Amino acid sequence: MSGIGRHGAESALIGSVTAILIALILAPIAIVVVMSFTAASTLQFPPPGFSLRWYLEVWHMATGDAASLTRLTESFRVSVAIAALTAFLCVLASVPASYALVRYRFPGRSAVEELLGLPIVFPAVVLGIALLILVSVSGIEFGLWQIVAAHAITFLPFTMRNCITALKGVDPELEEAAKTLGASPLRTFVEIVLPLMRAGIAWGVLLVFILSFNEFTLSYFLYTVDVFPLSIWLFQQSNTSFSPAIFAVSALTIFFNIGIILTVDAIVGKRGGAHIRS
Amino acid sequence: MTTVGTSEAAAAPLASAIASPIRRPIIWLLLPAGLLAGLLLVCTLTLLRISFGPRYAEWNGWSLAAFVEAFSPYFLSIILNTIWLALVSAVLATVVSFPIALFMVRTSSRLARDLVLICIMLPMVVGLLVQSFGWVAILGPDGLINQVAFLITGEPRTFSLLFNTTGVLLGLVQTTIPLAVLPLVSSLSVIPSDLEEAASVLGARRLQTYRHVILPMAMPGIAAGTILVFGFNTGAFVVPLLLGGSRVSTIAVIIRDQMGTLSNWPLGAALSMALIFIALSVQVAHRHMGSRSRFER
Amino acid sequence: MTEKDNALELGDVKCHFAQGKVRAVDGVSLSVPRGEILSILGPSGCGKTTLMRMIAGLETPTQGYIRIHGRDVAGLTPQQRNVGLVFQSLAVFPHMTVEKNVAFGLRMRNVASETIRAKVRDVLELVQLPPANFAARWPNELSGGQLQRVALARTLVTQPALVLFDEPMAALDRRLRDYMAVELRAIQKKMGIAAVYVTHDQQTASTMSDRIAVMSGGKVLQVGPPPDIYNAPANRFVAEFVGDANILTVGKVLSVDGDISEVEVEAGCRLRVKACEHLTKGGKIIFRPGQTQVDVADPGGGMQAKLVSVSFNSGFYHWQMELPDGTSLSAGSTRDYLASASTGQSVWVSVDPEHTRVVEA
Numbered sequence: 051m052s053g054i055g056r057h058g059a060e061s062a063l064i065g066s067v068t069a070i071l072i073a074l075i076l077a078p079i080a081i082v083v084v085m086s087f088t089a090a091s092t093l094q095f096p097p098p099g100f101s102l103r104w105y106l107e108v109w110h111m112a113t114g115d116a117a118s119l120t121r122l123t124e125s126f127r128v129s130v131a132i133a134a135l136t137a138f139l140c141v142l143a144s145v146p147a148s149y150a151l152v153r154y155r156f157p158g159r160s161a162v163e164e165l166l167g168l169p170i171v172f173p174a175v176v177l178g179i180a181l182l183i184l185v186s187v188s189g190i191e192f193g194l195w196q197i198v199a200a201h202a203i204t205f206l207p208f209t210m211r212n213c214i215t216a217l218k219g220v221d222p223e224l225e226e227a228a229k230t231l232g233a234s235p236l237r238t239f240v241e242i243v244l245p246l247m248r249a250g251i252a253w254g255v256l257l258v259f260i261l262s263f264n265e266f267t268l269s270y271f272l273y274t275v276d277v278f279p280l281s282i283w284l285f286q287q288s289n290t291s292f293s294p295a296i297f298a299v300s301a302l303t304i305f306f307n308i309g310i311i312l313t314v315d316a317i318v319g320k321r322g323g324a325h326i327r328s
Numbered sequence: 329m330t331t332v333g334t335s336e337a338a339a340a341p342l343a344s345a346i347a348s349p350i351r352r353p354i355i356w357l358l359l360p361a362g363l364l365a366g367l368l369l370v371c372t373l374t375l376l377r378i379s380f381g382p383r384y385a386e387w388n389g390w391s392l393a394a395f396v397e398a399f400s401p402y403f404l405s406i407i408l409n410t411i412w413l414a415l416v417s418a419v420l421a422t423v424v425s426f427p428i429a430l431f432m433v434r435t436s437s438r439l440a441r442d443l444v445l446i447c448i449m450l451p452m453v454v455g456l457l458v459q460s461f462g463w464v465a466i467l468g469p470d471g472l473i474n475q476v477a478f479l480i481t482g483e484p485r486t487f488s489l490l491f492n493t494t495g496v497l498l499g500l501v502q503t504t505i506p507l508a509v510l511p512l513v514s515s516l517s518v519i520p521s522d523l524e525e526a527a528s529v530l531g532a533r534r535l536q537t538y539r540h541v542i543l544p545m546a547m548p549g550i551a552a553g554t555i556l557v558f559g560f561n562t563g564a565f566v567v568p569l570l571l572g573g574s575r576v577s578t579i580a581v582i583i584r585d586q587m588g589t590l591s592n593w594p595l596g597a598a599l600s601m602a603l604i605f606i607a608l609s610v611q612v613a614h615r616h617m618g619s620r621s622r623f624e625r
Numbered sequence: 626m627t628e629k630d631n632a633l634e635l636g637d638v639k640c641h642f643a644q645g646k647v648r649a650v651d652g653v654s655l656s657v658p659r660g661e662i663l664s665i666l667g668p669s670g671c672g673k674t675t676l677m678r679m680i681a682g683l684e685t686p687t688q689g690y691i692r693i694h695g696r697d698v699a700g701l702t703p704q705q706r707n708v709g710l711v712f713q714s715l716a717v718f719p720h721m722t723v724e725k726n727v728a729f730g731l732r733m734r735n736v737a738s739e740t741i742r743a744k745v746r747d748v749l750e751l752v753q754l755p756p757a758n759f760a761a762r763w764p765n766e767l768s769g770g771q772l773q774r775v776a777l778a779r780t781l782v783t784q785p786a787l788v789l790f791d792e793p794m795a796a797l798d799r800r801l802r803d804y805m806a807v808e809l810r811a812i813q814k815k816m817g818i819a820a821v822y823v824t825h826d827q828q829t830a831s832t833m834s835d836r837i838a839v840m841s842g843g844k845v846l847q848v849g850p851p852p853d854i855y856n857a858p859a860n861r862f863v864a865e866f867v868g869d870a871n872i873l874t875v876g877k878v879l880s881v882d883g884d885i886s887e888v889e890v891e892a893g894c895r896l897r898v899k900a901c902e903h904l905t906k907g908g909k910i911i912f913r914p915g916q917t918q919v920d921v922a923d924p925g926g927g928m929q930a931k932l933v934s935v936s937f938n939s940g941f942y943h944w945q946m947e948l949p950d951g952t953s954l955s956a957g958s959t960r961d962y963l964a965s966a967s968t969g970q971s972v973w974v975s976v977d978p979e980h981t982r983v984v985e986a
Contacts, residue, residue: 060534061434068431071424072447075502078462079454081472085465095465095472139364147361150354162358164615165365171556171607171614172368173563175580176600179587180371183378203364210361227716229703230681231730231783241729245720257453264455267565271584281457288461300458307454311446 079304086301088294104298111295122299125283132194132269132279133262136201137255140209143202144254145247148213149239153222170207177203178271185272194277200268205261209254216250217243252318260307372604379597386593394594398602403582403595407602410562410578413493417500418558421508422550424501429512429549448506456503460570467495467571491573499567504560508553515549516542552617559610563603579603631695632787632819633657633680638689640675645687649675651843652689657787662813662820664830667840668866673823674713676840677789680821681710693786704733709785709818711793715776717764723749723775724760730783748782751812770801777809781816788813790822794829806832827867831855839863855913860984864911871917871954871976875908875983885978892948894928898981907986916980917956919944920973921966927973930954932966946974 081095086104088097111120118124150156151163169177177200185196192199220243228238244251266281273282280303287296382391397403428448432441451459466472467489477486489495519542527537543550565580572581579599586596633656640650650672657663665673678684680691682703691698698706718726724745731741749756752774764772773793780788790809794802810833813820824830830837831851838848839862847859858864861872874891886900890910898910920927930946933953937943942961946954954974966972 064427064431064434067427068444071428072444075451075505076447077466078459078502079450081462081465082458085461093465094470095475143360143364146357146359150357154354156354162362164611166361168365168611169368171559171611173565173580173600173603173607175563175565175583176375176603177368177371179583179596179600180375182587183593184371184374199364199367203368206361206364221714221716223712223714223716224718226681226683226703227710227712227718228729228733229683230706230708230710231779232704232707232733233729234704234733237733242718260453264453264458266455266457281455284457297461300461303458304454 082297083301083304085294086297091294093292093294104294107295108298108302121278122283125278125280128194128277129263129280132197132201133259135194135198136205136262137259139198139202140206140258141251141255143206144209144213145251148210148217149243152214152217166210167207169204172204174204174267178268182271197269197272197277197279200272201262201265204268205258208257208261212250212254212257213247216247220246249318252314256310256314260310264303264307375597375600378593379601381594383592383594391594394598397595398598403599406577406582407579410564413496413500413564413578414558414561417497417504417561418554420497420501421504421557422554425505425508425512425553429509429516432509432513433516448509451502452504452506456499456566456570463495463499463571464490467498490571491575493576495571496568496576499571500561500564503567504557507556507560511552511556512546512549515546519545548617552614555610555614555617559607559614562606630658631656632659632693633821634692636690638676638679638691639687640679640684641687648843650679653845655838655845655848657819657821659819660817661836662810662822662834664822664824664834664837665840666824666827666830666837666867668825671840672843673840674791677791677821677823680787681708681789682706707783707786709780709783709788711776711780711788711790713791713793713795715772715793717772717775719764722760723754723762723764726764726775727779727782729779734783744782748778751781752778754778769797770805773797773805777812781812781818785818788818788820790820792824802829803832809833839866857982858911858984861909861911864984869914869955870911871914873910873952875904875906875910877906878904892950892952894948896928897926897978898983899978901983903983903985908983909986910981910983912976912981914955914957916976917954918975919956919962920975921963923973924975927975929971930974932963932968932970932972934968935963946972
């Protein structure tokens with residue numbers, strides 16, 4: 051019937067519009083990756099030829115004699131440390147909080163839910179500046195913890211949402227079964243609830259790690275001479291010497307992000323899928 | 329009679345046993361997350377205090393000068409401009425998201441759906457800093473678009489897209505698309521396909537079906553997504569900083585200026601209050617939309 | 626002395642929710658001797674699951690006492706009670722193998738791993754899941770019946786003082802359910818553990834239990850061995866819930882002759898019934914279709930009714946009849962007493978007064 055034909059044309063239209071939009075959305079990332087392979091020493095696009103010379107340059111920046119001067123390796127390490135601590139803090143806070151919100155009914159529950167969702171809309175600039183003021187008023191050296199605290203506050207809702215979804219998928223009868231079999235509440239949590247939430251927690255950790263690793267605004271306000279995250283390094287480089295090496299570093303961070311996603315998917319996706327009944 | 333006595337005696341300690349230990353674990357469970365959320369409240373209160381203090385004596389005196397200045401014509405125009413940018417980017421993001429969400433809901437291939445999801449999440453996750461180098465290569469005076477235009481018209485540097493409102497808007501839309509797509513997907517996916525079929529059996533043309541069936545039912549998702557993008561972009565800082573040059577100013581950018589180089593803390597704090605106020609309104613509006621869409625399910 | 630012999634004793638147990646507006650369990654007193662299986666039978670929402678959860682310690686009674694082997698368990702958490710519970714969902718841990726699932730309770734009791742391994746093997750043999758084939762399997766590789774056995778083995782291996790079953794066979798089909806009911810009873814008798822089996826299925830309850838407690842509206846209506854419940858229901862609800870029943874309302878008592886009295890029922894006909902204290906106007910006369918006789922001619926003392934339908938199923942003829950006022954009656958037999966009758970025709974329905982029972986309205 052003509053109806054079917056029209057439907058086919060319609061889905062073809064939606065499909066191609068989606069494809070074009072996705073291409074546009076990914077264009078800046080794609081160009082960064084393409085430009086990082088340029089053979090030229092200018093930002094000419096399209097590149098006149100392709101080479102790995104800028105990756106080699108980055109390699110020299112990271113390992114060569116000037117490594118301590120460029121601080122590239124150091125910045126990368128700082129960013130990884132901040133991201134790991136942030137993800138750890140977020141999970142540490144989200145797992146028990148999600149348990150309270152999902153398994154208990156108590157007065158003020160919706161207010162708590164509201165409060166824990168607030169950081170999503172809270173302007174990062176305002177948080178960054180307020181923390182900066184608090185830090186300078188306190189006169190204490192917090193090192194990288196001031197960035198970690200800011201990141202943990204901002205990204206808490208992401209792990210919260212993952213943990214809540216994961217916990218809702220754990221049948222409360224499994225916990226009751228463990229208790230009637232002689233498990234204490236803590237043991238029930240460790241042996242039954244946590245393993246079954248594992249996939250949700252892992253994706254939450256991953257998301258927060260990546261968001262924190264790439265975060266710019268909060269780091270911009272809270273970085274110090276000693277704590278110099280990669281995003282700030284890139285920003286300063288782009289202001290001083292705009293060479294294709296920056297594209298190579300940017301492309302490397304993109305590859306790093308994608309690599310982490312694929313690793314987590316391989317670990318959690320396969321092992322989780324085998325055990326959990328659909 | 330004796331049995332009644334025993335049963336009441338047994339019931340009494342039970343009743344007291346439930347009241348206390350049920351509350352206590354909840355407080356402990358919420359404590360770590362509460363500390364983080366509490367720090368956010370402390371930040372807000374600190375800025376609130378500063379906003380009511382006189383310049384250079386923020387912690388001692390009280391003054392309304394900062395708020396008077398924040399609503400002076402110059403700063404008001406920046407506030408309104410920020411809201412305008414956020415509004416336009418929210419509408420654009422929603423329009424762009426609609427076909428993508430439709431595709432994600434309708435495709436039968438799980439792989440295609442996951443791939444699209446990853447593609448739209450990527451710009452948000454990677455962050456604008458890295459992408460801004462790509463944007464410069466596309467929009468810049470010698471960027472991709474101008475080179476294509478040069479090939480067609482022979483005129484060099486036809487468009488100036490960087491360091492103005494157009495570039496900022498593009499950046500604002502690109503990085504917030506997932507916020508618009510995800511609520512749309514969840515509200516589109518609950519439209520039963522037989523409803524669409526019923527509409528077409530009843531003689532509705534496809535466009536009419538879209539207008540009278542799909543669009544109204546997707547409305548909670550559209551509203552939720554638009555509100556979320558709007559809220560997110562009122563606080564825009566990186567995008568105007570990197571793509572707007574010094575020509576496009578937003579509230580967040582002037583807060584940085586007032587707090588930093590100009591060291592007018594009360595004014596910066598007062599503008600921060602304005603931003604927090606918008607954020608809270610957005611949260612309330614979003615909650616309202618969320619509960620309505622849940623209700624319709 | 627008797628208290629000590631009881632595995633479970635409930636005394637006026639109540640559980641009210643929403644400040645007493647919902648009375649899930651409203652004063653239940655029961656006792657289960659050692660080694661017995663008691664079924665708690667009732668429709669959904671009768672409070673049977675709440676009662677069972679209170680025994681396990683997952684719900685707190687508003688009032689009353691629960692004693693397990695003579696010990697009051699008020700204030701004890703589930704893990705302190707040593708009560709096994711087989712859940713309706715079976716609640717087999719999806720992230721553990723069969724062996725790990727069964728070993729869980731022993732592990733929580735800090736039993737030595739050598740002992741655990743031996744006990745797990747024994748109990749898997751007992752529930753007919755040969756350890757060689759099943760120990761290493763994941764729950765998502767098992768059928769419903771096999772999952773059921775895992776849940777049972779996991780509960781039995783800790784040798785609880787009492788086992789509770791929350792309709793664990795509801796998801797199985799009829800044939801498998803009947804088979805499992807017989808087997809479950811055999812295993813329970815072998816282990817000698819007292820059990821409480823909660824169900825809404827009277828056939829399963831009858832097959833596997835020593836006694837049945839019929840529950841409705843949070844109260845226990847009748848407790849007794851399955852034949853007593855069937856043959857001498859305490860009231861109309863029990864009669865109707867446990868098997869099919871013909872029910873007529875007493876209109877007027879005409880005469881009493883020793884044990885037997887003649888009554889006029891509200892439907893208009895006369896019937897001879899066994900006398901009892903409830904034999905007054907409005908009382909309900911109950912008799913089972915299997916003990917109801919039908920004939921094309923009046924055998925004397927019969928009620929005239931219209932034949933509405935005839936069906937034949939698994940060797941039984943089943944007749945549906947209607948009294949002049951519309952009250953329906955049914956009867957069943959292996960012999961086709963009404964071969965010559967056709968639907969719409971008048972037939973005679975009678976019942977031996979010994980097989981009737983009169984209960985309160």
